[in-house]
Amino acid sequence: MPVELRHAAGVAAIDLEECSARLDESGCDLSNPDGVARAGELLAGLCANRGFLARLAMDELRQRCAGQQAGNRYGAQVLMLARRPGAWFIRANFWPAADDPVLHASGAEHYFYHVPHDHNFDFVTVGYWGPGYRSNWYERDDTPISGVPGEAAGLRLVEQGQLGEGRVLHYRAHRDVHDQLPPTALSVSLNIVADQPGTVWRDQYLFDTRHNHVSGVPTLSQGEILLGMAVRLGSSEAMELAAHLARSHPSERARWSAWQAMAGVRDEAGRRRLYERATMESSPLVSGMAKLFLDRMDARALHDDSR
Incomplete structure (x- = not known):
């Protein structure tokens, strides 16, 4: 499962500009423990800033979401907060509850609910608002996989929990697997992600946790x-x-x-x-x-x- 880094309780708040400046200064290398720890510290500080996200959302609405249309390569679930192309980006993810009309309109799979998967990149995340999405967290062994459906996955269930407010986790590429479930109320998480051009050529995998095998490769350029x-x-x-x-x-x-x-x-x-x-x-x-x-x-x- 993802590595528990810290909790945001009692951490001094920082604003998005300071977070971005410190990422520019130190870089965003999530392949080593020091880089991961720095990213976790920054996210904890940003999480302690309880007003910045609402202000940024209002700024986007005033300009008719022009910034998101220009720089958001994801869907409506994601609010892109800051980005340095080729270096890093910070985003907010919105997680609707099971009874949210948005979820019924778009379907649970749009949010990867009930779709066990890994990630083809490292990232650090924090629960910013709400109870947080629930998750069955697995860890995959080091056995190489090609992605053919039915291939043995080597998954081990580690924890059934949730990304509550202030909880900071490090998701490791191709190692941590989660089966996400809707939160009990609308929730928001923040991510720091290393922006690597070659990520699209690193495959993400879907899994059948009941039979412990690969079910597909959703990545497509x-x-x-x-x-x-x-x-x-x-x-x-x-x-x-x-x-x-x-x-x-x-x-x-x-x-x-x-x-x-x-x-x-x-x-x-x-x-x-x-x-x-x-x-x-x-x-x-x-x-x-x-x-x-x-x-x-x-x-x-x-x-x-x-x-």
Whole structure:
């Protein structure tokens, strides 16, 4: 589970400007204990400032959320507070309760409730307001995983708790897994995150905690989406690029996306031949996913024959 760092009770309050200046001065390296401790100290101080978030929200409303539209790459659940591109960012996350109309309108999965997952980056978080989201916290062992559904996950349940006001935690990339549950009332958390350009190529994983296995990889870059669209639109240049990326992209997930793009414009026999080729790839993700898709095709064919 995430590492307990400290509590914000009794800590001197700081404002967002001071927090940002100190991050600029010290940097935001969450890969070492000293950097994590500094981030935890700053978040505790920011948490002790009970008025800054409401003031910032009002400032955004007065300018019709122009700052969020320009610099918020997340959805409406997130209020971006400050950012230094390529270095760090600070955000506020809103967690609606189970009976909140917003949750019913968008669905629980929009907030990753009841979707056990890890993170592909380190971050430090604090419960800022409200009772905090509840969570079943797990820790994953060091066994490498590729991301193929059904793969053993190596999860161990450590705690069932919640991110209450003032509680400061460090989530470790690809190690800490949580199954988040809605809080009993609307809650807000604050995060300090290292802004690393390569994060999109580090896979995030979803898990089936009941069977202790991987259930999927939700990470997807805009380039992967555009490649699939260009291939579907009949671009021969895109098809050549997909064939090249399927062989050589450093990300196994991107290679599989390229295989999928090529499969999407073939008939069933063509897809089968393509997936059979993909099973020979050295990438565990590509070969494993190709075998999985072939198994699904076989199961559908068997079902159709039995009708």
